[in-house]
Amino acid sequence: MSKQMTGAEMVVTALKDQGVDTVFGYPGGAVLPIYDALFQQDFVQHVLVRHEQGAAHAAEGYARSTGKVGVLLVTSGPGATNAITGLTDALLDSIPLVCLTGQVPTHLIGSDAFQECDTVGITRHCTKHNYLVRSIEDLPRILHEAFYVARSGRPGPVVVDLPKDIQFALGTYSAQKNVQHKTYQPKLKGDMDKIRQSVEMMAAAKKPVFYTGGGVINAGPMASELLRELVKLTNFPVTSTLMGLGAYPASGENWLGMLGMHGTYEANHTMHDCDLMIAVGSRFDDRITGRLDAFSPGSKKIHIDIDPSSINKNVKVDLPIIGDCAHVLEDMVRLWRSEAKQVDQTALGEWWEQINEWRARNSLGFHNSKAVIKPQHAVQRLYELTKNRDTYITTEVGQHQMWAAQHYHFEEPNRWMTSGGLGTMGYGLPAAIGVQMAHPESLVIDIAGEASILMNIQEMSTAKQYRLPVKIFILNNEYMGMVRQWQELLHGGRYSNSYSEALPDFVKLAEAYGAHGIRCSDPADLDRAIQEMIDYPGAVIFDCVVAKEENCFPMIPSGKAHNEMILLDLSDDAGLEIGSIIDEKGKMLV
Amino acid sequence: MNAIAALSPYSSSAGKTNHERHTLSVLVDNEPGVLARVVGLFSGRGYNIESLTVAEVAHVERWSRITIVTTGSPAAIEQISHQLERIVPIHKVVDLTLEGRAIERELAMIKVRGKGENRVEALRLGEAFKAKVIDATLESFIFELTGAPQKIDDFVELMRPLGLVELTRTGVAAIARGPEAS
Numbered sequence: 207m208s209k210q211m212t213g214a215e216m217v218v219t220a221l222k223d224q225g226v227d228t229v230f231g232y233p234g235g236a237v238l239p240i241y242d243a244l245f246q247q248d249f250v251q252h253v254l255v256r257h258e259q260g261a262a263h264a265a266e267g268y269a270r271s272t273g274k275v276g277v278l279l280v281t282s283g284p285g286a287t288n289a290i291t292g293l294t295d296a297l298l299d300s301i302p303l304v305c306l307t308g309q310v311p312t313h314l315i316g317s318d319a320f321q322e323c324d325t326v327g328i329t330r331h332c333t334k335h336n337y338l339v340r341s342i343e344d345l346p347r348i349l350h351e352a353f354y355v356a357r358s359g360r361p362g363p364v365v366v367d368l369p370k371d372i373q374f375a376l377g378t379y380s381a382q383k384n385v386q387h388k389t390y391q392p393k394l395k396g397d398m399d400k401i402r403q404s405v406e407m408m409a410a411a412k413k414p415v416f417y418t419g420g421g422v423i424n425a426g427p428m429a430s431e432l433l434r435e436l437v438k439l440t441n442f443p444v445t446s447t448l449m450g451l452g453a454y455p456a457s458g459e460n461w462l463g464m465l466g467m468h469g470t471y472e473a474n475h476t477m478h479d480c481d482l483m484i485a486v487g488s489r490f491d492d493r494i495t496g497r498l499d500a501f502s503p504g505s506k507k508i509h510i511d512i513d514p515s516s517i518n519k520n521v522k523v524d525l526p527i528i529g530d531c532a533h534v535l536e537d538m539v540r541l542w543r544s545e546a547k548q549v550d551q552t553a554l555g556e557w558w559e560q561i562n563e564w565r566a567r568n569s570l571g572f573h574n575s576k577a578v579i580k581p582q583h584a585v586q587r588l589y590e591l592t593k594n595r596d597t598y599i600t601t602e603v604g605q606h607q608m609w610a611a612q613h614y615h616f617e618e619p620n621r622w623m624t625s626g627g628l629g630t631m632g633y634g635l636p637a638a639i640g641v642q643m644a645h646p647e648s649l650v651i652d653i654a655g656e657a658s659i660l661m662n663i664q665e666m667s668t669a670k671q672y673r674l675p676v677k678i679f680i681l682n683n684e685y686m687g688m689v690r691q692w693q694e695l696l697h698g699g700r701y702s703n704s705y706s707e708a709l710p711d712f713v714k715l716a717e718a719y720g721a722h723g724i725r726c727s728d729p730a731d732l733d734r735a736i737q738e739m740i741d742y743p744g745a746v747i748f749d750c751v752v753a754k755e756e757n758c759f760p761m762i763p764s765g766k767a768h769n770e771m772i773l774l775d776l777s778d779d780a781g782l783e784i785g786s787i788i789d790e791k792g793k794m795l796v
Numbered sequence: 797m798n799a800i801a802a803l804s805p806y807s808s809s810a811g812k813t814n815h816e817r818h819t820l821s822v823l824v825d826n827e828p829g830v831l832a833r834v835v836g837l838f839s840g841r842g843y844n845i846e847s848l849t850v851a852e853v854a855h856v857e858r859w860s861r862i863t864i865v866t867t868g869s870p871a872a873i874e875q876i877s878h879q880l881e882r883i884v885p886i887h888k889v890v891d892l893t894l895e896g897r898a899i900e901r902e903l904a905m906i907k908v909r910g911k912g913e914n915r916v917e918a919l920r921l922g923e924a925f926k927a928k929v930i931d932a933t934l935e936s937f938i939f940e941l942t943g944a945p946q947k948i949d950d951f952v953e954l955m956r957p958l959g960l961v962e963l964t965r966t967g968v969a970a971i972a973r974g975p976e977a978s
């Protein structure tokens with residue numbers, strides 16, 4: 207059914223037709239007509255953030271925890287430019303977003319008008335696709351196409367730039383179902399011959415490993431189920447990237463823990479020594495591979511990914527399978543079953559023996575203390591006290607993020623929201639707000655650092671306005687901890703600008719924002735304080751005062767291979783020699 | 797690409813090993829910004845563009861063909877093709893160099909200034925290369941020359957000592973041989 211309406215009404219109607227119940231945004235001159243249309247309906251709830259970057263991260267948190275497209279609405283000029291970091295974050299982590307930006311009226315475009323910027327020009331590099339709407343006739347199609355592009359294939363952010371005159375213009379809107387794009391049609395099903403070949407390779411493998419990534423999460427809960435089934439059928443070990451945590455349960459017997467720069471000893475050694483690597487929805491990122499020419503030198507590699515450009519980008523693979531993880535895993539499971547494939551039990555048994563030797567190294571171990579709270583201990587206690595609840599975790603970026611990934615254990619997909627690819631400090635609080643909007647009854651915790659949290663602290667007002675009981679658990683070591691750690695390892699302990707000078711009193715800050723503040727510095731009091739946080743019915747800022755100079759181990763130094771990790775004991779013994787572990791070439795890396 | 801690859805610690809193919817020249821034929825929707833997307837991809841990811849041409853080739857469907865000549869390692873070229881395919885308004889990317897022999901043509905206009913012997917020699921060479929004289933004064937010619945890029949390079953080199961003043965080239969347009977569309 208088609209109807210006459212204004213462009214602004216079309217925007218709101220299209221959101222409704224797409225099933226969007228929540229939009230994160232901030233008004234301004236160039237989006238006033240849309241805000242007026244929002245005002246006159248009650249299907250779409252608008253969440254007023256305090257900075258547009260917060261809107262983007264909130265939409266990411268919403269998207270990542272629900273599997274739906276996240277939506278943000280911002281004005282022209284500074285509204286759009288403030289959202290850029292969030293858009294880039296979503297691009298690198300493949301999060302489906304639709305970002306609606308206001309624009310100056312079409313006749314003013316290019317005249318350096320007030321609050322004008324070249325939004326489509328600026329966002330071309332940080333979106334999957336973008337549109338400048340030039341005529342009201344195109345608007346309904348573009349709006350629906352934007353959602354299709356954002357969620358299809360490898361998901362990503364899409365910007366729709368809406369000049370103000372288009373928002374006022376009258377046009378015909380017709381509800382459009384299943385809109386596709388005329389050229390963009392990603393391939394979902396994998397090539398059967400290749401899938402058959404992959405199953406043969408798996409049956410013949412002696413030292414296999416599954417290396418899974420965020421793509422498994424993006425492919426929906428079914429993909430995680432199928433992964434679990436395939437792991438069960440084969441009894442292969444499984445490790446995951448930061449983005450893929452939760453696809454395979456951390457309590458599962460075959461779980462090796464996270465791999466990569468701060469991954470476990472067993473995960474990285476398994477990757478290094480394996481003879482068959484099955485990469486599922488992961489992209490061989492530099493945090494994962496370490497030194498490329500020493501990356502898993504003896505293995506055949508199968509790579510399942512929906513994005514052909516991920517294949518052979520960093521690491522040459524032997525068998526690429528282009529397709530959606532869920533579809534490909536489904537075919538693999540079916541083939542494995544129907545052909546009654548058997549693994550080489552003897553070889554796999556020996557492989558597990560070897561892996562268990564690596565496991566015994568207990569690479570996530572740390573020296574606990576009765577005098578001061580160790581950050582790892584704090585995350586462990588947080589996990590123990592929240593694991594039986596309906597919990598979602600977001601993080602900021604830095605040491606606390608890695609400790610959270612190492613010591614908080616995820617059983618389900620979509621429970622873990624973190625900025626992996628871009629590494630955006632300030633992601634966690636707005637993301638937690640997005641998650642809490644989508645899951646009002648759940649326990650949502652932002653594991654934060656005292657430096658990161660200040661980057662989007664203004665979103666506390668948003669939490670207050672919408673009565674969102676988000677818990678901010680700050681591991682406060684008064685340092686930008688990861689920067690300090692690198693300065694210790696690489697720059698002779700010269701802590702240039704990494705001390706968090708002049709910190710606010712977080713308890714008072716919480717109170718100023720109408721939240722509850724808790725400070726804890728005594729290990730003996732930690733459980734009680736965490737319980738207080740959980741039980742408090744509103745937002746909490748928890749200032750967890752932790753050991754100041756704790757380093758995050760294990761660690762693969764830049765420019766080193768998976769089997770050249772630094773472990774805690776080694777670092778204790780070697781002391782200052784750590785600096786020499788990273789060579790000149792390694793220092794050039796990030 | 798060379799400079800980037802040499803600096804990038806993550807690249808396994810650092811250095812100038814086995815660089816190849818490939819011609820890519822890219823069919824795109826002729827919509828605003830599509831050329832910027834393609835060019836931005838090359839600059840953003842550190843790929844080379846040796847030549848780039850673009851024009852609408854189907855007026856009803858509003859499709860344009862972009863022909864790009866690029867250089868890089870075989871792995872980099874494969875990556876370029878896949879990255880191009882990711883751009884939403886791109887229909888198709890064909891690596892004409894991989895597809896087999898493709899015909900490449902380029903048009904150049906070459907302004908040569910000179911008198912006496914040089915002028916006669918320029919004109920004689922122009923005839924030998926089947927270049928057309930499209931403008932003349934008493935002391936200059938403009939030649940129009942169509943051919944493979946190498947032929948134009950050769951002609952330009954010959955004109956240099958004879959008074960080459962200015963040169964403009966269209967860049968390469970290319971098409972696969974045989975009866976099939978690529």
